[in-house]
Amino acid sequence: xxxxxxxxxxxxxxxxxxxxxxxxxxxxxxxxxxxxxxxxxxxxxxxxxxxxxxxxxxxxxxxxxxxxxxxxxxxxxxxxxxxxxxxxxxxxxxxxxxxxxxxxxxxxxxxxxxxxxxxxxxxxxxxxxxxxxxxxxxxxxxxxxxxxxxxxxxxxxxxxxxxxxxxxxxxxxxxxxxxxxxxxxxxxxxxxxxxxxxxxxxxxxxxxxx
Amino acid sequence: xxxxxxxxxxxxxxxxxxxxxxxxxxxxxxxxxxxxxxxxxxxxxxxxxxxxxxxxxxxxxxxxxxxxxxxxxxxxxxxxxxxxxxxxxxxxxxxxxxxxxxxxxxxxxxxxxxxxxxxxxxxxxxxxxxxxxxxxxxxxxxxxxxxxxxxxxxxxxxxxxxxxxxxxxxxxxxxxxxxxxxxxxxxxxxxxxxxxxxxxxxxxxxxxxxxxxxxxxxxxxxxxxxxxxxxxxxxxxxxxxxxxxxxxxxxxxxxxxxxxxxxxxxxxxxxxxxxxxxxxxxxxxx
Numbered sequence: 193x194x195x196x197x198x199x200x201x202x203x204x205x206x207x208x209x210x211x212x213x214x215x216x217x218x219x220x221x222x223x224x225x226x227x228x229x230x231x232x233x234x235x236x237x238x239x240x241x242x243x244x245x246x247x248x249x250x251x252x253x254x255x256x257x258x259x260x261x262x263x264x265x266x267x268x269x270x271x272x273x274x275x276x277x278x279x280x281x282x283x284x285x286x287x288x289x290x291x292x293x294x295x296x297x298x299x300x301x302x303x304x305x306x307x308x309x310x311x312x313x314x315x316x317x318x319x320x321x322x323x324x325x326x327x328x329x330x331x332x333x334x335x336x337x338x339x340x341x342x343x344x345x346x347x348x349x350x351x352x353x354x355x356x357x358x359x360x361x362x363x364x365x366x367x368x369x370x371x372x373x374x375x376x377x378x379x380x381x382x383x384x385x386x387x388x389x390x391x392x393x394x395x396x397x398x399x400x401x402x
Numbered sequence: 403x404x405x406x407x408x409x410x411x412x413x414x415x416x417x418x419x420x421x422x423x424x425x426x427x428x429x430x431x432x433x434x435x436x437x438x439x440x441x442x443x444x445x446x447x448x449x450x451x452x453x454x455x456x457x458x459x460x461x462x463x464x465x466x467x468x469x470x471x472x473x474x475x476x477x478x479x480x481x482x483x484x485x486x487x488x489x490x491x492x493x494x495x496x497x498x499x500x501x502x503x504x505x506x507x508x509x510x511x512x513x514x515x516x517x518x519x520x521x522x523x524x525x526x527x528x529x530x531x532x533x534x535x536x537x538x539x540x541x542x543x544x545x546x547x548x549x550x551x552x553x554x555x556x557x558x559x560x561x562x563x564x565x566x567x568x569x570x571x572x573x574x575x576x577x578x579x580x581x582x583x584x585x586x587x588x589x590x591x592x593x594x595x596x597x598x599x600x601x602x603x604x605x606x607x608x609x610x611x612x613x614x615x616x617x618x619x620x621x622x623x624x625x626x627x628x629x630x631x632x633x634x635x636x637x638x639x640x641x642x643x644x645x646x647x648x649x650x651x652x653x654x655x656x657x658x659x660x661x662x663x664x665x666x667x668x669x670x671x672x673x674x675x676x677x678x679x680x681x682x683x684x685x686x687x688x
Contacts, residue, residue, distance in 0.1 A: 206495075206520070207495055207498065207499075207500055209472075209496075209498055210472070210498065210500070213473065214476075217476075218688055243520065243521055243524070244519065244520050244521035244524070245517075245518070245521055248518065248519065248521075278521075308595070311618070312404070313594075313595065313596055313597045313620070314595070314596070315522065315523045315566055315567075315596070315597070316404070317523060317566065317567060317597055317620070318404050318405060318406075318407050318447065318597070318620060318621070319404070319405040319407065319447055319649045320403065320404045320405065321403060321405075321647075333688070339405060339649040339651060341477065341478060343478070343500075343523045343566070344523065345522065345523065359404075360403060360404075361404055380478075383476070383477060383478045383500060384476075384477075385442075385476040385477055385651065386476070386651065386688060387651070388476070389476075389688045390688055393688050
């Protein structure tokens with residue numbers, strides 16, 4: 193079985209090594225970290241990580257000069273993409289974290305602050321149950337209401353047709369979104385123990401069936 | 403629903419895991435990498451790696467050690483100990499930590515600069531409290547002195563700095579196994595905008611049940627209590643009687659087992675032991 197070439201985009205936004213470690217743990221050994229436009233265009237699939245403030249990450253992504261290659265690979269060639277945490281949020285049109293910032297706009301919708309609540313404190317941090325909307329192959333190996341690790345204060349809000357799973361934290365939190373070949377997860381699969389590995393395995397399978 | 407977290411704390415002195423009592427009386431436990439490995443396998447929701455000696459010695463963090471430990475953790479790993487600048491924080495994240503814990507070096511400018519680059523959620527602010535008589539005082543572990551500043555005022559300040567979580571430790575109960583200080587926790591929790599992790603005093607599973615029933619703390623952490631029993635975290639989670647949501651994802655299920663008054667596993671009946679012969683357990687390969 194050929195191991196797909198999965199490229200994790202390194203644009204200076206967080207702990208990408210643990211994403212690589214997770215992929216290697218399930219024998220997706222052909223995975224790489226990359227800052228290189230041609231490696232991005234040559235990859236079978238891409239992962240866009242992201243940790244920190246939306247504006248800061250977006251600025252770094254723009255500075256990296258990699259957006260044109262990403263657009264080519266993902267929007268034109270329809271290679272599978274998995275956005276993680278802020279990497280998922282960047283897929284949206286905008287975020288109001290620390291002022292208004294535009295995102296990539298590849299999935300309609302906006303990122304907004306999770307409403308503060310004395311009983312449900314922000315950041316939304318810890319293990320929460322993810323309720324699945326049936327039909328997303330990314331969760332083919334995961335039970336409904338399985339626990340995943342979240343750590344964020346802002347959340348995607350948009351048309352429900354793009355939302356493939358949710359979590360509850362005083363209010364409904366979007367846990368994952370999808371539009372065609374583009375997937376995004378708000379939780380950290382690389383930090384969600386075995387359930388996280390199941391998501392990466394399912395992503396690997398999606399790539400193989402492309 | 404968001405689960406209450408059980409966090410395994412790995413306290414280190416001279417790159418060795420130690421047990422401590424009242425922030426002193428350090429005795430060796432073993433190697434950090436092995437402890438992190440076992441905590442991870444036994445179902446820790448997060449792991450705290452805290453070096454209690456480096457700031458005192460004027461040393462930077464041991465980045466290689468952090469990296470060695472991070473390889474064993476499939477759950478978030480927080481590192482604390484001598485994180486005193488943005489540059490050090492950056493190197494700690496690069497070594498594989500997901501969050502940093504800041505204690506002695508806490509200041510508005512440091513926290514804000516780290517939050518700006520890595521996000522609020524990346525910073526856990528560690529607060530040590532010493533109880534003297536009936537009063538709770540902010541405690542500085544380096545100088546061993548208390549501050550006159552009011553707790554409420556300090557928490558208010560932290561709320562404005564952009565931290566992710568608070569790690570609250572009551573010095574008096576460290577290693578004493580006499581339970582968490584519910585009054586103190588409620589007092590701090592009432593003023594904190596961010597989630598609160600509590601450490602200091604764990605001695606029985608019941609202490610965690612009480613913590614989650616009687617306070618709003620989002621997580622309970624322990625070091626000593628988790629170091630000396632096989633499957634300690636899995637056993638603890640099985641024994642929690644609280645109605646709160648607890649994540650229990652390992653194959654180590656103890657809900658059908660009996661425990662004595664010291665939370666120690668009782669031997670199974672001979673009949674049950676006999677039925678375990680030739681039982682094939684199929685392990686899922688992801």
